[in-house]
Amino acid sequence: MLFDTHAHMDDASFDADRHQLIAELPQADIALLMNPGCDLPTSQNAVALANQYDFIYAAVGSHPDAADLVNEDLIETYRNLCKNNPKVKAIGEIGLDYHYEDVPREIQQQAFRMQMQLARELDLPVIIHEREAHEDGMAIVNEFPDVKGVFHCYSGSAEMAKVLISKGYYIGFTGVLTFKNARKAVEVASSIPLERIVLETDCPYMSPEPFRGKRNDPSKLYRMAERLAEIRGLTVEEIHQITTENGKRLYRI
Ligand code: NI
Numbered sequence: 001m002l003f004d005t006h007a008h009m010d011d012a013s014f015d016a017d018r019h020q021l022i023a024e025l026p027q028a029d030i031a032l033l034m035n036p037g038c039d040l041p042t043s044q045n046a047v048a049l050a051n052q053y054d055f056i057y058a059a060v061g062s063h064p065d066a067a068d069l070v071n072e073d074l075i076e077t078y079r080n081l082c083k084n085n086p087k088v089k090a091i092g093e094i095g096l097d098y099h100y101e102d103v104p105r106e107i108q109q110q111a112f113r114m115q116m117q118l119a120r121e122l123d124l125p126v127i128i129h130e131r132e133a134h135e136d137g138m139a140i141v142n143e144f145p146d147v148k149g150v151f152h153c154y155s156g157s158a159e160m161a162k163v164l165i166s167k168g169y170y171i172g173f174t175g176v177l178t179f180k181n182a183r184k185a186v187e188v189a190s191s192i193p194l195e196r197i198v199l200e201t202d203c204p205y206m207s208p209e210p211f212r213g214k215r216n217d218p219s220k221l222y223r224m225a226e227r228l229a230e231i232r233g234l235t236v237e238e239i240h241q242i243t244t245e246n247g248k249r250l251y252r253i
Contacts, residue, residue, distance in 0.1 A: 001029055001030070001031035001032075001240060001244060002029055002030055002031065002032075002199065002221050002222065002225060002240055002243065002244060003030075003031060003032040003033070003034075003198070003199070003243065003244040003246075003247035003248065004030055004032070004033045004034070004199070004200060004201050004203075004218040004221050005034050005150065005152075005172060005198040005199065005200045005247045005250065005251070006034060006036060006093075006127065006150075006152045006153070006172060006174075006200035006201070006202050007033050007034065007035055007200065007201050007202070007203050007217075007218050008035065008036070008038070008042070008202070008203060008204060008205075009021075009022065009033065009035050009046075009049055009056070009203070009218075010035060010037075010042050010045035010046050010049060011042075011203075011204050013204045013215055014204065014217070021217055021218075021219070022049075022053060022056070024219065025055070025218055025219065026055075028218065028219035028222070029222060029240070030055075030218045030219065030221060031055060031244060032055050032057070032244065032247065032248070032253065033055060033056045033057070033218055034056075034057050034058070034059060034089070034090070034127075034200075034247070034251060035049055035050065035056055035057070035058050035059070036058075036059040036061065036090070036092045036093045036127050036152075037058070037059060037060045037061055037062075037092070037093070038061075038062065038063040038065070038066060038093060039062050039063065039066035039069060040062070040069070040074060040077060040078075043058070043059075043060035043061065043062075043078065043081060044081070046058035046059065046060065047060065047081055047085050047087070047088060050085070050087035050088070051085065051087060056087075057087050057088075057089045057251060057253065058085070058087055058088050058089070059088065059089065059090035059091060059092040059093070059127050060078045060081045060082060060088055060091065060092075061078065061091045061092045061093055061094045061115050061126075061127070062074070062094065062111055062115065063093050063094070063095070063097075063129060064094075064095055064096050064097040064102075064103060064108045064111070064112070064129060065097065065100065065102045065103060066103075067103045067107050067108045067110070067111035067112070068103045068107050068111075070110070070111035070114055070115070072114075075114055075115070075118055078091070078115075078118060079118060079121075079122065082118075082122050082124065083122075088124075089124065089125070089251040089252060089253060090119075090124055090125045090126060090127050090149065090251055091115050091116075091118055091119040091122070091124050091125075091126050091127070091149075092126055092127025092128065092129075092149070092152075093127045093128070093129045093152060094111070094112055094115040094116070094126060094127070094128060094129070095108075095112055095128040095129040095130045095131075095133075095137060096108050096109065096112055096129075096130050096131070096133035096136055096137050096140075097129060097130075097131045097132070097133065098131065098132040098133040098136075099131045099132045100131075105133075105136070108133075109136060109140065112140055113140060113143070116140065116143070116144045116147055117144075119144075119147050119149070120144055120146055120147050125147075125148055125149040125150070125250060125251060125252070126147055126148075126149035126150075127149060127150055127152055128141075128149060128150065128151050128152065128169075129152060129153070130151060130155075130156070131155060132155075134156050134157075134160060138160070138163070138164075141164070141167065141169075142167075145167070148167070148168035148169060149169060149170070149250070150169060150170040150171070150172050150198060150250055151164055151169055151170070151171055151172060152172040152174075152200060152202065153172060153173075153174045153176070153200070153202050153206065154171045154172055154173060154185070154188060155184075155185075156188075157184070157188070158187050158188045158191045158192065161188050161192050162191075162192060165192060165193060165196045169196070170196050170197070170198050170246060170250045171188065171192060171196055171197055171198070172198050172199070172200045173185060173189055173197065173198075173199055173200070173224060173228065174200055174201065174202045174205075174206040174208075174224070175201065175202075175206045175207050175208030175209070175211075175212070175216065175220070175223065175224060176206060177189060177208070177224050177227045177228065177231075178208040178209040178223050178224065178227045179208075179209060179212070180209070186231055189228060189231050189232075190231050190232065194232060194234075194242055195242065195245075195246060196246065197228070197242075197243060197246060198243055198246050198247045198250060199221055199224045199225060199228065199243045199247075200221075200224075201216050201217065201218050201220060201221050201224075202216070203215070203216035203217045203218060203220075204216050204217065207220060208220055208223035208224055208227075209223065211223075222236075225239045225240055225243065228243070
């Protein structure tokens with residue numbers, strides 16, 4: 001059984017078949033699923049899904065693309081969503097994205113800090129999205145030594161992954177691991193401690209091979225497990241067991 005540690009089941013691309021897909025997940029070997037939010041509406045939808053299904057958990061937070069909407073009122077709304085829902089297990093996804101830079105960097109940094117503070121206050125792990133912002137991301141992580149979590153869809157170096165792991169973070173791998181040109185991700189996945197690796201689809205994005213370019217969904221997570229088993233020289237069953245335990249430890253489930 002697998003844990004999809006990052007799946008946007010609330011996404012509009014699942015509107016037509018969301019509940020059917022979710023109902024079929026146990027047969028697809030998906031035992032647990034974390035649905036992070038990207039802004040207030042998606043966070044609320046994530047919480048609603050988690051309240052509806054035993055094996056779905058939620059995170060609330062604003063993605064760097066929505067960082068311009070983060071203010072004290074929104075933080076208070078997130079705080080209440082966390083306090084009133086035992087199925088909310090993390091703050092996320094939060095972070096920095098300098099690739100698209102839809103929101104100015106300083107505003108992204110401010111929103112990231114405010115949400116790291118909330119995680120510290122509520123003693124919840126964080127789900128961090130960090131793209132082409134390694135230095136600034138690490139600097140903000142260093143400001144919050146008590147906060148732990150996961151760097152999802154990890155795109156940094158093996159060296160940086162090892163530093164993050166020493167600070168208590170987990171490293172999340174998506175379908176990128178299965179791409180032919182995934183040299184960097186494979187290098188990281190082969191060299192860091194197995195007990196800090198979690199698997200995720202990041203659906204509806206990042207479909208693994210041979211589904212690349214199509215809509216992704218949690219039933220395709222088995223491909224990441226197969227690839228990781230190959231990379232680490234372990235059986236698929238061992239990878240299922242280890243990464244599921246890792247996800248449960250990460251989100252305290
Ligand atoms: Ni995501």
